[in-house]
Amino acid sequence: MEVWMTGLLIGVKEISNFLRIHPRTVYRCLKAGRLPMVKKDSLGRWTLRKEDYLGSLKDAYKYHTNRPR
Numbered sequence: 001m002e003v004w005m006t007g008l009l010i011g012v013k014e015i016s017n018f019l020r021i022h023p024r025t026v027y028r029c030l031k032a033g034r035l036p037m038v039k040k041d042s043l044g045r046w047t048l049r050k051e052d053y054l055g056s057l058k059d060a061y062k063y064h065t066n067r068p069r
Helices: 002-006 010-018 023-032 049-066
Strands: 008-011 044-049
Touching: 008 010, 010 023
Parallel strands: none
Antiparallel strands: 008 044
């Protein structure tokens, strides 16, 4: 798809729903660099490449499922 070439706009809510984590946790992952994204506009939308999206979601999922509770 063309959208993968130019960047995908996705919100924190969509990311948190996909990973099944709280939106604040998504912000923590963004701040820590575990989700490599660039803020696009003041509405809270983010842009990322397909490779970054797929790879970082796998890493974030592993991080949150393997940590002690």
